[in-house]
Amino acid sequence: MKNGLRFAVLGAGHGGYAMAADLSLAGYEVNLFNRSPKPIEAIRKRGGIEITGEAVYGEGFAKVKATTDMGEAIGDVDIIMITVPAFGHEFMIDKSIPHLKDEQIIVFNTGNFASLRLGHKLRKIGKKNVLAETSILIYSSRITGPTSVFVDGLKRKLPIAAFPSKKTKEVLEVLGNVYPQLIAATNVLETSLENLNPIFHPAITLLNAGLTERTMGNYVFYKDGVGPGVGRTIQAVDDERTGVAKELGLRVTSTTEWLYLMYGAKGNNIYEAIQNCKPYLDEGERGPKDFHFRFVTEDVPYGLVPIASLGDLLGVHTPNIKAIIQLWSTINQTDYFKEGYTAKKLGLSGLTEQEIIKLATEGSL
Amino acid sequence: MKNGLRFAVLGAGHGGYAMAADLSLAGYEVNLFNRSPKPIEAIRKRGGIEITGEAVYGEGFAKVKATTDMGEAIGDVDIIMITVPAFGHEFMIDKSIPHLKDEQIIVFNTGNFASLRLGHKLRKIGKKNVLAETSILIYSSRITGPTSVFVDGLKRKLPIAAFPSKKTKEVLEVLGNVYPQLIAATNVLETSLENLNPIFHPAITLLNAGLTERTMGNYVFYKDGVGPGVGRTIQAVDDERTGVAKELGLRVTSTTEWLYLMYGAKGNNIYEAIQNCKPYLDEGERGPKDFHFRFVTEDVPYGLVPIASLGDLLGVHTPNIKAIIQLWSTINQTDYFKEGYTAKKLGLSGLTEQEIIKLATEGSL
CATH class of the missing domain: 1.10.1040.10 (N-(1-d-carboxylethyl)-l-norvaline Dehydrogenase; domain 2)
Known part of the structure; x- marks a missing residue:
């Protein structure tokens, strides 16, 4: 199953670069979405990101598909990782809605109460996606060039919860293979309040x-x-x-x-x-x-x-x-x-x- | 009447030094009270304060009687000028009470709502003193030695109000001769709120x-x-x-x-x-x-x-x-x-x- 998982990483900031590259080195297919084309132009041309430092899956050149097309980014993936700051969460969800499939898991990497806020919104329009959130981003990283990122730290233990939390176990069954640092939090109130x-x-x-x-x-x-x-x-x-x-x-x-x-x-x-x-x-x-x-x-x-x-x-x-x-x-x-x-x-x-x-x-x- | 007025200045800080010396140069008798003896020891020995800078009544050596005895300080005076910070107001009033005479005017030089607060207290125990307050201290000054003070500024216009304010005119008739900068404020709420x-x-x-x-x-x-x-x-x-x-x-x-x-x-x-x-x-x-x-x-x-x-x-x-x-x-x-x-x-x-x-x-x- 491992190599079968496909990820979209939404947001090409410091965290998005690190996560996209690391997931790719782990052997998964990764699309990296960014709202504006400029920050990802070089990645698109080169076809990937050079990752150094202390990521989960080592260092090296990681194949990543960069795109500004949300449909292309999330259309075929299993897991949607949102790595933008909280003020971008709603934009990403709104932009995703037309392309979302019910079986896709959406993870806010730093919850900031997004699951409750946007879960509510998705429910309202009939979307059945399981949302999940971590209390903080797993990577402490910085972009060091147009196609390179350096990871200077990794959370050793990272609480994650699904919304609703009765689905947390399900989410961990998939994501726990990818990030062994993840531990189950009680619910999304806990992850958000842990930040x-x-x-x-x-x-x-x-x-x-x-x-x-x-x-x-x-x-x-x-x-x-x-x-x-x-x-x-x-x-x-x-x-x-x-x-x-x-x-x-x-x-x-x-x-x-x-x-x-x-x-x-x-x-x-x-x-x-x-x-x-x-x-x-x-x-x-x-x-x-x-x-x-x-x-x-x-x-x-x-x-x-x-x-x-x-x-x-x-x-x-x-x-x-x-x-x-x-x-x-x-x-x-x-x-x-x-x-x-x-x-x-x-x-x-x-x-x-x-x-x-x-x-x-x-x-x- | 001018030379007949006697003042007590309570509090030998920067403002008290300047006020005591300036009032003395204006020709009035001045007692300077301080709670602890040390800050006024040199003044007591020398019998006065050297004042320089831009005070109302010029520069020079001013005769000032320094004391730590509240009875001695306020016993015979007409006007009691309180120059300590607000957290010292209540102490000064409490210490004054046994020696207060009804005709004495008490002026808080920087009101900070002291008139309302302590007027209330004086009324309760039957004291009939007129209280008054300015919005701020008239002198901007600093102590430059054990018996010397430098005045680097003077408020050009300074609101004063009595409590009750129907007595403001009466207070100004006396104090206006001493400080021509004083102007009548509506009431002590105004002076306190002007600060x-x-x-x-x-x-x-x-x-x-x-x-x-x-x-x-x-x-x-x-x-x-x-x-x-x-x-x-x-x-x-x-x-x-x-x-x-x-x-x-x-x-x-x-x-x-x-x-x-x-x-x-x-x-x-x-x-x-x-x-x-x-x-x-x-x-x-x-x-x-x-x-x-x-x-x-x-x-x-x-x-x-x-x-x-x-x-x-x-x-x-x-x-x-x-x-x-x-x-x-x-x-x-x-x-x-x-x-x-x-x-x-x-x-x-x-x-x-x-x-x-x-x-x-x-x-x-």
Whole structure:
């Protein structure tokens, strides 16, 4: 069966390049779709991508078919991997709809509540696809040339859930052969709530907004941007996230646990743990160039807003998350409370905790 | 009458030094009170303060009697000038009570809602003093030695109001001779709402929290700390303040108007105006060393909290102010919503707009 699987990877960003190449080296047929032709022109001409670094299936030249035609990209595949940021999820689904076949599995590589939001939409028009999502992208990678990508890290354990979650086992039977790192999450609420990007990025960027504007992000994001007070803010945001998860019967990894597990960090609090994380230090990621960057435009509306809105629904207070959403709304002159994935947009308004859990498990009430 | 007036200045900080010396050069008797003896020991020994710079009454050595004995400080005076930050107001009033005479006028030099808060307290125990407050301290000054102070600026126009405001004329008849800069404000809500420190300081410090922690404030506060997005945040906070004032029938100076008037600044928004303010640029004030600084510990509980709480009472939304209070509460592990001057602590809860205005004018309902 292995060599029989065909994949479409939607989105030719850092993650899409890595995933398309790696899946190809694993022996699968891979189509790489991108909305605009320019980023994939060279791949189309050369017929593939050179992958180096620590991917699952090694290094080398990987045959990949690049296309801007969605029908061509997904028409014959078994699995559709979406690797664009959350603000591109709906576009990809809308564009896919005319070509979707019911047996195709769609995987959001970083859930950001897309399964609930777009599953609802697909259901409405009679599509029966199993959706699935991971809590984060498996690859940490960067494009190093028009047809080359370097993978500098791979998640060791990666939660995945199908929507509805009674199909998770089914999805894992197929995808677990491809990515042995995948483990079953309880449901798509858990995968979405496991994502720590919304916990780190909007708070750190906000509390360094003046510096970001003045230096265009020319500082070491975690090392320079996180002092003890910034750490306390991240902790408060994290407590609100884990509080919402707990109310839904989910036990998600806390930020400090994650820092300990992922990086062997030490320290009594988030600030200390971050200052002890080697990848965060001098060679670490720079700050965002401006505020129209994923750290805000993805992590606020698709990360923090659903947590706050779920909190309201469940009676869990999220004052720090709301404060951060409010200030980003002001700074970016965008009402993220309205634009973001609210519980209503997730199809959850008016539901009880039990009903939400049932919906996540069964796909309907 | 002029030479007959006797003053007590409570608080030997930068402002207290300048005010005590300047009033003395104007020909008045001045006692300078300080809680702890050390800061005023040298003044006590030398018998006065050397004042230089641009004070109202010139430069020179000014005779000032320094004391840590509140009875001695205020026992015989006509006017009690309080020059400590807002978090010291209540201490000064409590310490004064046993020695207060009904005819003495108490002036909070930077109101921060102290008249309403502490007027209420004095009334309760039968004290009939007229309280008054300015929107900000008249002097911009710094202590340059144990017995010397330099005044680098003076407010050209300074609103003052008595509590109750029907007494403002009376207060101005006395104090207007001393400070010709004083003009009558509508009431103490106006003077307190005219103060722009709570509009600038907590927002800028918050949006530079990471930088502040890393550099211990070693950046030029306004120039380095304010980019376009930070400017939009200040504007939003300012709009909420002017909205609350408007609901109370008050028209307070907007932040941009103030930048234009005070510094001849130009620009289409707060960011541009600040970047065109000479005193804010390279030689300007540095950031706070840490977060237990007046920019937070005074301006949040005594500046932003009363505005937010008044907004709640009046039905005026203040989401940005509340977001800033929330995040400072988290960072400083202090519930400023609770610790600050709420409408309840100001004796206003349950009152209508008309009743609030009547209370400010008449001193009772």
